[in-house]
Amino acid sequence: MPDSTPAAQPPAGTPLLQTVGLTKRYGNFLANEKIDIDIWPQQIHALLGENGAGKSTLVKTIYGLIQPSEGEMRWRGEKMVLSGPSEARGRGIGMVFQHFSLFDNLTVAENVALGLDGKESFKDMSARLEQVSNVYGLPLDPKREVWQLSVGERQRIEIVRALMQDPKFLILDEPTAVLTPQEADQLFTVLNRLKSEGRAILYISHKLEEVKRLCDTATILRGGKKVSTCNPKAETAASLARMMVGSEIKQVKAAANRRITVPRLVVNDLNLAPDDPHGTRLEHISLELKGGEILGIAGVAGNGQDELFAALSGERLSQDPGTVVIEGIAAGHLSITQRRKLGAAFVPEERLGHGTAPRMKLSENALLTGHAASGMVQHGFVNTAATLKTVDRATETFDVRKAKRDPEAASLSGGNLQKFIVGREILRNPAVLVVSQPTWGVDAGAAAVIRQALLDLATAGAAVLVTSQDLDELAEITDRIAVMFHGRLSEPLATADASREKLGLLMGGSSLDQKEAPHAVSA
Amino acid sequence: MALVEAIILSVLAASTPLLLAATGELVTERAGVLNLGVEGMMIVGAACGFGGAWLSGSIIIGALCGIVAGTLLSLIFAMMTLGLAVNQVATGLALTILGIGLSGLIGAGFVGERIAPAPHLHIPVLTDIPFVGRILFGEDGFVYLSLALVVAVWWFLYRTRAGLVLRACGDNHLSAHALGYPVLRIRMYAVMFGGACAGLAGAYLPLAYTPFFIPGMTAGRGWIALALTVFASWRPGWLVIGAYLFGAVTILQLHAQGWGIGIPSQFMSSLPYLATVIVLVLISRARTGGSTAPAALGTVFVPDR
Numbered sequence: 001m002p003d004s005t006p007a008a009q010p011p012a013g014t015p016l017l018q019t020v021g022l023t024k025r026y027g028n029f030l031a032n033e034k035i036d037i038d039i040w041p042q043q044i045h046a047l048l049g050e051n052g053a054g055k056s057t058l059v060k061t062i063y064g065l066i067q068p069s070e071g072e073m074r075w076r077g078e079k080m081v082l083s084g085p086s087e088a089r090g091r092g093i094g095m096v097f098q099h100f101s102l103f104d105n106l107t108v109a110e111n112v113a114l115g116l117d118g119k120e121s122f123k124d125m126s127a128r129l130e131q132v133s134n135v136y137g138l139p140l141d142p143k144r145e146v147w148q149l150s151v152g153e154r155q156r157i158e159i160v161r162a163l164m165q166d167p168k169f170l171i172l173d174e175p176t177a178v179l180t181p182q183e184a185d186q187l188f189t190v191l192n193r194l195k196s197e198g199r200a201i202l203y204i205s206h207k208l209e210e211v212k213r214l215c216d217t218a219t220i221l222r223g224g225k226k227v228s229t230c231n232p233k234a235e236t237a238a239s240l241a242r243m244m245v246g247s248e249i250k251q252v253k254a255a256a257n258r259r260i261t262v263p264r265l266v267v268n269d270l271n272l273a274p275d276d277p278h279g280t281r282l283e284h285i286s287l288e289l290k291g292g293e294i295l296g297i298a299g300v301a302g303n304g305q306d307e308l309f310a311a312l313s314g315e316r317l318s319q320d321p322g323t324v325v326i327e328g329i330a331a332g333h334l335s336i337t338q339r340r341k342l343g344a345a346f347v348p349e350e351r352l353g354h355g356t357a358p359r360m361k362l363s364e365n366a367l368l369t370g371h372a373a374s375g376m377v378q379h380g381f382v383n384t385a386a387t388l389k390t391v392d393r394a395t396e397t398f399d400v401r402k403a404k405r406d407p408e409a410a411s412l413s414g415g416n417l418q419k420f421i422v423g424r425e426i427l428r429n430p431a432v433l434v435v436s437q438p439t440w441g442v443d444a445g446a447a448a449v450i451r452q453a454l455l456d457l458a459t460a461g462a463a464v465l466v467t468s469q470d471l472d473e474l475a476e477i478t479d480r481i482a483v484m485f486h487g488r489l490s491e492p493l494a495t496a497d498a499s500r501e502k503l504g505l506l507m508g509g510s511s512l513d514q515k516e517a518p519h520a521v522s523a
Numbered sequence: 524m525a526l527v528e529a530i531i532l533s534v535l536a537a538s539t540p541l542l543l544a545a546t547g548e549l550v551t552e553r554a555g556v557l558n559l560g561v562e563g564m565m566i567v568g569a570a571c572g573f574g575g576a577w578l579s580g581s582i583i584i585g586a587l588c589g590i591v592a593g594t595l596l597s598l599i600f601a602m603m604t605l606g607l608a609v610n611q612v613a614t615g616l617a618l619t620i621l622g623i624g625l626s627g628l629i630g631a632g633f634v635g636e637r638i639a640p641a642p643h644l645h646i647p648v649l650t651d652i653p654f655v656g657r658i659l660f661g662e663d664g665f666v667y668l669s670l671a672l673v674v675a676v677w678w679f680l681y682r683t684r685a686g687l688v689l690r691a692c693g694d695n696h697l698s699a700h701a702l703g704y705p706v707l708r709i710r711m712y713a714v715m716f717g718g719a720c721a722g723l724a725g726a727y728l729p730l731a732y733t734p735f736f737i738p739g740m741t742a743g744r745g746w747i748a749l750a751l752t753v754f755a756s757w758r759p760g761w762l763v764i765g766a767y768l769f770g771a772v773t774i775l776q777l778h779a780q781g782w783g784i785g786i787p788s789q790f791m792s793s794l795p796y797l798a799t800v801i802v803l804v805l806i807s808r809a810r811t812g813g814s815t816a817p818a819a820l821g822t823v824f825v826p827d828r
Contacts, residue, residue, distance in 0.1 A: 065701060085703030101698035103691050104818060114691050115702055118684045 014077040016041050016169055016200045017062065017093075021071035024057050031057040033224045034071065039169060044191060044201045046211040046232055048244050049221035050443040051413040055204055058221070059171050062202075063095045064088035089117070094167030096158045096175055102146050108157055109142035115161040125164075133160045137186045148279075150302030159187070169200045176210060181471055181500050183300070188214055206444050207472075208237040220244055245445050252451045252476055255459040261291035264463035265312075265344075265432045266325040270332075272311050272318055280304035280487040282311060287482065287489060289463040291431070294454065295492060296474035297467040298503050299484035305436065305467045306349070308484070312434045312465070313346040314339045327431055340369070343431030347421055347438065349467075351414060355421045358410035362402075363387035365409050366394070366424050374428055394423035398449055415446030422450050426457055433457060436467045451477050471503055485509045530774055531658050535666050536732055538770030540565070540724040540741075542669045544748035545755070545762050546676055547720020553680060553757055554713035555693035557821035559615025560600055562745025563622020564593040564718050565725035570630035572726025573736035577633055582641045586665075586726050593722015594715050596622060601714040605707045608823045619745070627738045634737060641665065641731040663731045665723075670763070672720070677759040689713060693817030696824040706824055721745065747796075754800060757817060769799040 015038040024032040032054045039045055049055045060066040062073065064082030073080045075091060082088050085095075102111050109126045116125065126142045133140045138156040146154060155175065162170055172191075176184040191201055191214065205211050211218060211232050218232040220243045227243050242248060266289070272282040282304050289295050299305055310316040312324060314336040321330035326342045336346070346369075348354040356365045367387045371377045376386045391406055398419040402412055409417060418439065425433060438454065439447035455477055458464050467484075468474050474481050480492040483506035490506050544561050551558050571592035576585025600618050603609045641663040644650065650660040680686040689709055692699045696706045724744070729736045747769060755761035772795040780788050 064703070085701065087703075089703070097701060101701040103694040103698055105694045106687070106691065110687055113684070113687060114699075114704075
């Protein structure tokens with residue numbers, strides 16, 4: 001029930017779950033310090049905090065994955081010790097992970113089966129899976145293997161898997177990060193329904209407006225400690241952000257004197273068959289992006305954004321060189337390195353594995369994309385000093401927080417690694433930057449830094465293409481927004497005219513006017 | 524006809540140890556563990572298997588001794604790689620070297636001894652059917668056991684929940700751990716199964732193939748079994764194709780050398796390796812998309828608690 005008092009009033013009775021003085025220590029490092037949280041049935045409880053604030057440690061402890069160093073948990077007033085997640089699931093605690101706990105080479109149904117206790121037959125389970133996914137509007141094909149699915153579809157598996165356990169208490173770690181507004185609304189309907197069924201929900205998110213809209217209570221963590229428990233509906237997004245960060249977050253702003261110049265990235269009627277039988281075929285994609293301009297591409301995951309990124313970056317080549325033109329030069333047949341030499345830079349969606357080699361140092365990762373056009377390689381030898389300097393510059397300019405000067409990529413938090421990757425590309429002063437999901441799973445502070453960097457890059461004259469599923473982000477930084485659906489790209493709308501409703505319609509495959517949606521961009 | 528029958532019989536016999544060892548390694552690798560010590564576990568299985576049979580006079584006790592020896596050796600591997608999180612490749616190689624040395628020590632007293640080889644099945648009427656009778660109903664028990672094992676492993680991996688969990692551990696141990704599965708324990712069982720199969724495969728050689736023990740008698744079959752696992756894309760069915768193909772070319776090239784075909788014998792001896800690699804590569808290329816290797820294969824897992 002919504003509660004309008006400034007501080008959340010606890011309902012009468014016993015909380016479903018309580019943590020009392022919960023502490024988790026790794027050596028001298030306190031990941032969680034004396035955290036008290038009360039979770040009530042029929043409430044959606046937000047857990048807010050920057051990356052590294054201790055949210056993950058806390059929920060992993062509640063889910064039985066981590067044993068607390070001190071303090072205890074109480075389930076319906078009685079002390080609870082969890083030896084593992086299956087025990088947590090046995091009590092009715094379900095979890096949707098942020099870093100998906102999925103198995104790429106197994107099918108959707110097998111993935112779901114692994115998250116259940118295995119009492120029902122595989123056939124019954126598959127049938128129930130289809131039923132649950134349809135009831136909650138989260139369509140899934142049980143027979144497909146996960147490696148073929150988009151990020152958005154993978155998230156659906158996680159959510160459906162948790163829902164199939166019929167949990168009394170459900171933990172969701174940033175569930176809407178990859179959903180369209182309509183999908184997020186559907187999820188909120190689901191969550192509100194679960195709430196009205198008497199279940200408790202712990203909801204981790206960076207989207208403060210969403211938390212204000214959905215949640216009854218919010219607990220804010222900072223540096224492993226609880227800062228406050230409040231009623232998010234009585235707070236403003238700015239006040240919540242202040243509690244999370246401990247200081248004001250800088251507002252992203254575009255420079256007034258941005259100049260739109262010549263076309264720097266042009267795509268002419270690009271058609272590309274997918275290399276995976278379940279991929280999306282790109283059809284008649286055309287766009288024109290001028291210097292100083294930021295074009296956003298919205299769309300539900302899996303509608304060809306990955307394929308478009310691959311075609312633009314040169315991971316997939318096209319037969320016709322003229323389909324991709326970078327800086328006036330036909331580049332459709334050129335390799336990634338050749339395109340980089342023309343002044344293009346690329347930031348893929350996956351930070352670990354695609355954007356960086358996880359087990360290699362940052363300096364080595366800087367070299368991997370910078371070797372072609374930055375003086376890091378001289379006569380075939382690596383200039384270690386230059387690679388380290390790149391790391392230092394990216395660290396300074398984009399406030400990358402790390403334990404050592406040159407750690408392994410995998411040791412950085414998501415937000416800091418993303419700042420490094422974006423920084424690494426921007427420091428090369430690209431003429432064209434193609435970036436996919438720049439702030440996915442990144443905390444508010446880091447997201448603001450990255451968005452500002454993209455705006456500054458455009459101000460400096462570069463053409464920036466941003467693919468994102470976060471419409472707020474696109475509204476904040478782009479000049480025009482086009483929508484991808486089933487491998488086709490819509491006519492771009494001026495961002496000022498692109499309402500959520502219009503974009504939502506395009507994302508669902510409807511056209512805004514009566515005539516067949518045109519593919520070509522007016523020259 | 525008699526020659527063809529003899530060839531097929533010897534092909535089956537030559538293929539069986541490969542199939543047994545490769546089936547065990549397939550299960551181990553499906554759980555995400557790369558045990559390169561197959562050759563070592565096989566040769567110790569051969570020495571202990573022969574010793575057990577020679578001392579007791581029973582082929583079955585000999586086979587059990589081989590299984591136990593292979594399992595014990597695999598437990599050393601499990602302790603190192605799972606318990607102490609040591610590098611799997613290095614440990615596996617060390618295990619092979621250890622096994623070869625150990626088998627020489629164990630088998631020193633048996634060299635030159637002979638036992639009666641494992642009896643072949645004889646069903647009146649059926650076995651006496653000309654040509655197919657002996658091939659289908661007149662093999663030694665190990666041949667049937669190896670085929671039954673492949674079917675059982677296939678059924679286990681794809682039709683049971685435990686098999687699904689095992690494949691999950693091999694695909695992504697972090698996720699399996701996050702869902703609450705005891706990754707290390709599951710992997711230990713898989714490694715032990717691999718050891719038992721390798722021990723049995725080794726024991727087959729002195730118990731059924733040649734009824735005596737000589738040091739180094741596995742002659743690289745453990746390595747072939749490892750390669751078969753990879754080229755069969757970790758699929759039990761293709762393992763059978765690969766093992767029998769290898770066995771077939773091995774025997775055929777021997778006969779071909781006997782017939783005096785003017786091709787250098789060294790080339791002929793390399794044919795089984797070439798043929799198996801080429802055929803299995805062609806098969807795995809035919810499968811489109813998706814990685815076939817268990818994604819977590821050979822990576823060390825340390826659960827964070």
